[in-house]
Structure formats: C-alpha cells, structure tokens
C-alpha cells in the first residue's frame with residue numbers, strides 16, 4: 001500500500017520523501033569512484049608496452065595468476081573484466097536518471113549552463129556526453145575482454161589494434177574515458193567534500209588544476225601506448241595471429 005501511495009503521490013504514507021534518490025546517488029558515486037580508480041591503474045597497465053613487449057607480456061601473465069598458478073589462467077582476467085563490466089552497467093544505469101531526455105529539457109540545461117557561465121556546470125555536460133559515448137565504445141571493448149581474455153599480449157593486442165581496426169575505437173575511447181574519469185573524480189571530491197573542507201575555494205582551485213594535469217598526463221600516456229601498439233601491429237601484420245614468445249622460452253623452443 002505504501003508503495004502505491006509513493007508511486008502515485010511521490011511521498012511516503014507518513015508524508016516524508018523517499019530516501020531512495022539519495023541512496024541511488026551514493027551508489028552512483030561509489031561505482032564511479034571504483035571505475036575511476038580502476039581506469040588510473042588500467043592506463044598504467046596498458047602502457048607497459050612503452051617499456052617493451054617483454055614487460056607487457058610479463059604483466060599480462062601476472063594478471064593471469066603466474067605468481068601463484070603453475071599455468072597462467074586467462075579466465076581470471078575474464079572474471080575481473082565481467083565484474084568491471086557489471087559495475088560499468090550499474091554506474092551507467094544510475095547515471096541515466098539525470099540525463100536530459102526531451103528536447104525541452106536539453107534546451108533548458110544548455111541555456112542554463114550558458115547563462116551561468118559556470119565551468120563546473122559545463123563539466124557536468126561533458127560528463128553526460130562522454131558517458132553516453134562510452135555506453136557504446138566501452139561496451140565493445142569490455143565484451144572483447146570478457147569473451148576473449150586469452151587474446152591479450154604484446155602481439156595479440158597489437159594485432160587487434162592494427163589489423164582488426166580496434167585502434168580507431170580506442171582512439172575515441174581514450175578521449176572519452178580520460179575526460180569522463182578525471183572530471184568525474186574531480187566532481188566527486190567537490191560533491192562529498194574530501195580534500196576541500198578547510199578552505200573550499202582554494203581546495204576547488206587545487207583540485208581543478210590536478211584534474212587538468214591528470215587529463216593531459218593520461219591522454220599523453222594512453223595515446224603514446226596506442227601509437228606503440230599500432231606500430232607493433234603494423235610490423236606484425238604478415239604474422240597476424242602468432243603469439244609473442246618470451247625471451248625465457250625462446251631457448252626452450254616453446255610458443256605462447
């Protein structure tokens with residue numbers, strides 16, 4: 001009965017407002033924080049290719065459990081990717097509540113933002129636009145990681161980027177994810193007040209500088225890594241599909 005009253009009148013039967021919007025907002029922030037921190041780690045991991053093929057190979061095997069398993073197991077990466085994908089979907093679902101759906105709502109938001117001339121409001125619009133693009137770009141990448149986790153490695157990743165044309169998708173995804181994650185983390189510090197309590201104005205200025213610095217740094221890192229995978233993939237095209245053989249196995253004659 002109380003559900004019915006709230007459903008029709010927007011208030012609970014005791015006259016108070018539901019706490020559900022606040023609960024959903026908190027979960028949007030928590031899932032966003034997990035994804036934002038994950039992306040920072042992820043950008044460093046994929047950039048291991050800048051240190052060479054052997055470094056990227058060793059790191060891939062570490063994620064497959066080489067430290068504690070006799071044989072590395074790509075399924076571990078597939079499971080991690082599935083968990084990240086579920087968090088990604090929950091986060092997107094929660095964020096959708098705030099999208100302007102109708103033309104009128106969009107127009108009001110745009111006019112309001114232009115009238116205010118307030119960078120943080122503009123940044124919210126950047127969040128909405130990059131988040132929308134990631135529904136498609138992020139899902140394509142994540143599904144690949146869930147479905148074929150064994151196809152990660154210096155040559156496998158480079159083949160995907162160059163010969164399978166994923167490089168174009170990643171070039172767009174890098175811009176979207178770096179902006180979305182760094183603006184999102186900045187907005188979280190402002191929304192929940194971490195690091196800005198003592199002097200909010202100075203805190204906002206400092207956090208905004210950190211945000212721009214992080215955007216430049218992670219863009220440079222990710223595009224340099226993408227360029228490196230691209231070059232490796234181009235050189236490796238005649239041998240498309242052949243996997244990288246680590247130095248330690250060359251003498252033993254094994255193949256990975």
Ligand code: HEM
Nearest residue numbers: 046080081084138145152157160170173174177222225226
């Ligand atoms: C556990 C989940 C994930 C795994 C295992 C994973 C793995 C990888 C790997 C191995 C690459 C190198 C290219 C390739 O092999 O195709 C890559 C690139 C990339 N991934 Fe992910 N990824 C995951 C989640 C995500 C998420 C959630 C996003 C953002 C929505 C993302 C964005 C990107 C971008 C932008 C690149 C290109 C980066 C670059 O070239 O430096 N990834 N990822």
